Amino acid sequence: MPRTSPYGTWTSPISAADVAAAGGGAQWLDAVDGELWWAEARPAEGGRLAVVRADGTEVLPAPWNARNRLHEYGGRPWVAIGRSLYFTHWDDQRVYVRDLDTGDVTPVSPEPPVPQGVRYGDLRRGRDGEVWAVRETSTGPRRTDVERDLVAFAGSELRSLAASHRFLTAPQLSPDGRHAAWLGWNHPAMPWDETELCVAEVRPGGAFGPHRVLAGGAGVSVCQLEWESPETLLALADPDGWWNLHRVGLDGALTKLAPVEQELGGALWKVGSRWFTPLGGGRHAVLSSGRLAVLDEHARTVTPVVPELTEWAPALAAFDGGVAGIAAGADRESAVVRVDLGTGTATPVVSSAEPPPAAYLPVPVERVFTGPDGERIPAYVYPPANADFTAPDGELPPFLVHVHGGPTGRNYPVLDLDFAYFTSRGIGVVAVNYGGSTGYGRAYRERLREQWGVVDVRDCVTVARALVAEGVADPARLAIRGGSAGGFTSAAAMTTERTFAAGTIKYPILDLAGWTGDGGETHDFESRYLDGLIGPLDTARQRYAERSPLTHAAALTGPVLFLQGLDDQICPPDQADRFVKALRGTGIPHAYLTFEGEQHGFRRAETMITALEAELSFYGQVFGFDTPGVPRLELQR
Template identity: 40%
Template sequence: MTTDPAPRVLPAGTWPSPVSAEVLSRSVSFADLVSAGDHLLWTRTDPTSGAMRLHRWDPSDGVRALGDLDVRSRVHEYGGGAVVTGPSPDGSALVVDTAAQRLHRVGPDGSSEPVTPETGATVRWAVGHRLDGSRLVVVRETHDGGSALEVRNELVLLDAADGTQHVLVGDRDFVAAPRVGPDGWLAWLAWDHPDMPWDGAALWAGRLEGTALVDVRRVAGGDGSAVSEAAWWGADLLLTEDSSGFWELQHHDLTTGRTTALTDGGADLGHPRWVLGGDALAVLGDTVVAVRTREASSDLVRIDLHRGGDGVAVEVHDWPTATGQVWELVVHEGAVVTREVDPDGRQALRRRGLDGSLTPLDELEPVTSRPGDLGEVVPVAVGEGGERTHAFLHLPANADATTPEGTAPPLVVFLHGGPTSHTLPVRSSAIAFWTTRGFAVADVNYRGSTGFGRDYRNAMRGRWGEIEVADVIAVATELGRRGLVDADRMAVRGGSAGGFTVLAVLTSEQHPFACGTSFFGVADLAALAADTHKFESRYLDRMVGPLPEAAELYRERSPLTHVDRLSVPLLVLQGLEDHVVPPEQSEVVVAAAREKGLLHDYLTFPGEGHGFRKPENVAAWHEAELSFYRQVLRLDEGASG
């Protein structure tokens, strides 16, 4: 009989980890899950290149890869919806290739051919839905002007057989989420500047007659409220809209024009549409299955609908899942297929029947499966009333190591991007990289995050660069005060909007951090407003204020204005092809750190945009960040892993 050796006692932050930077760099994920008749399609990361490869599942052949295209849309720069929904007569798929942004037909054997012209990626496609034969409705984004505001976003009717295109909706700044209904009816979301989709997306409907829409009408949203999800229920529409304070389910009768609230559960049945795919609402007969988010944690809810003389009655049931979180779902052959993540970080696509049946379709192993490597995830709330903010604290864990008695671990604070988004209580590979080395990780959902309802989300309006800075400092300070982490060894990290907050925290008058890392973070708000992509070009009107009236506020909130307060080491990483936060934003803060003589490092990645995808770059980033923290936080420099 043998027994496992006792864990070695080692200083936190120096533990040998099974999650190397190379292992992390080869992490795989799913995207663009769609139903295509009797089969399903999705994309999956190629661990050797970072490309997204098309995969197909059907009952007879199971899962198989189709071709070698890198499938990713760049509409809104963030993409999503790169695989067209719906069955095709010949079993082929329509997808968007990353480089040229053309639609391609991919046959069941993996062969592919383009169906839209070469434009040098000036015309981009996303979220297509097949109508009949070769026709589909699809979002088209055209870049043929000199500025972001000249980009055109339209809903078009495309014939994939002969390439003809007809604009159906061309008078709005943005369109998204087309839905094909009965008898030629279509529904879609639309919104205009300065709104973002979660501010004022409206649901519209119209009937397709020939190559044009008739009987067009606004269904809901767009008047101070926003619609997140929509689906057809026979000839009626079901939608989630947030006038109640949460994205709750509503029913719209197209004949009478009447909209009725169906739920009031104090939870979001929807999510902010940063990307164009990823739905949270599915209709199977008279049953709705939805992704429900409460306190930034997501599960499934089942809502049974009953028509009657007085309208629609509902029965709401929790639908227990054996998973940690649910991200999205689609309807397929009388069931729902969900994209989920388990408590240990395992990602999965699973087919769930209304009868309780469960069929795994595809799974991605976690970066470590040893039980001893799974640290506890603790919800944390700091403050009271309107000052209350939230985080998930991931405690360090390693099957082979433990800390000396009476010591607390160093802390790495994660800041999500957006800022209008949220983080889930998920042991992701990125978090396991740190916790298996003995670091605690605080994943902060500062005020302004989603997942807590509209009031919490809108708390940041006019206060970006202020409210979340206070929240990040409050969470880290409180964790140190409670003795859960080493108050003298704290680092803060974040990308994009999270990178902005890192810089804003480190240039605030007082903070508890020993160092920080910014990935493509914003340093100058006015420069960002003047030089970013169309989707976010008016975002700051809500988050800071409209220009030129709020010019002084932009200056005051910009970390660059207060760079004289920067007093701790800083690591900065930047993709050189970033069109959301251009490299100039990183370069100005690096120059300031250099001028002050602060310890700093600046890593740039050619060929990378807003986020790092190439495995070699992901590995280099994490190796550099780990080395940086070990140096600055005075951890054992001889530690391995």
């Protein structure tokens, strides 16, 4: 018989340590000589990325860490060629090679004059055993003082291949070795705004000739390319407002293989992401808004496969007559799986950790809410769930509005132990795909154009108020939480709206003018992002001030918790420091936790545990319920 206890006080078997352990997982999967390999995050090892095989063997053991800082979000960090594993190492950002027979590790790229001053990413097979990659070189003291080019490694020899754009993906070699193709884009565009698909002749000595643009540009985004034959490429592009799969000839002819109003691609935050992979015979595995499907170009159809897996990472690989990838579902955490396309069944490649009992897990409910102007706002509602407890009659649960980062990103309806940590204690969560989110076409993404801090806040407020109106959430116990761009939206809501009684703000953007190339408080990749989200700084400076949460710190409507990594190069701690300083002596309860060694997003188990327990204690103090079993967070005023 369930015990009666107020929402928020329920005892849960899901600990912060369980959530931290689940915060690792597979990345950058590929097929190597008929076997699946991938990078695997290890929160218990400080967030190190190992490279492992499907049989559990670490082909890149400690102390090596296969991460890189390309565009600060990182690019494809490893490639296997013969019996050699080439990888980027986090500590110094150099490229190394590990002999898979002897275990010997040798540096390939030279030591830069400034630590981490030269970075590499998106490692690919080149010609004649070469490794091709993007090189990123710091040229001055500012975070935006960066140059990039395409390079080739042959042994310890390093040579430059091309430098067509400010931002680049690594070149890919055509099947006959005669051409190389890559993507490039320039400020102020982000890669989901417009990119250009470039191709160049590979000359006999290995040098690239002048490049030509085959597709993209002028408001068209290409997010992935693959060679199909010596004369044709396959590319995900959105000339009609949806990332669809196209065949691109060397003459520039563009043919859409299956016209659908579905997003078969995504935002290129990490260079080397792979949303499709050819299967042969005119069939291609694709991701439709993050879910696996098969595109048949002869039937011109896109057919869903294993619909119970509701999120796939953009890391597909054709494998064993089917497809393999990294997937999660509403009732299962992310894991490497193999799909038999004949039977439509998915099989785990390795045994994953058992999730908590289903009785303590929320089932996400897919909803579409209606905005004040009739706009549709997709969201996933995670209600409180714990078979051991029930709330007193008439009590409504506190609810957290979760704001994803990006803001060009999205939420998926999957098992999320971060959410379950709260829902199993009687705190509801709703994850909102506000205007600007991916997965719904370019028009939905561009709802946020010059409207960041308005549309995103309004959509989150609309969803929160709808749950209150439905009698699902307690109107006095609503909180908003998010990191990075989600931290901005959370802070903006807490300083401009009176809907939320508390906010958790992780590694946020708080001063928009500062978070530009001119302001010097962010990195090169996103230093012109706000041209689209807010407007050009030189003509919209007043808008930057009006939309900045830091401008309105004195108008804060309730308590806030700030969580910040001190080594963050994307959202450095400077802005959170200034906001918290402005709160001192105001009487508004607040806390500010900082973490040495953490970058953008938390990777260390001890950080994840501390941050999550602090957040629970924060809500308990603000909303008036006990939180036994976690350290009490000290609030300042």
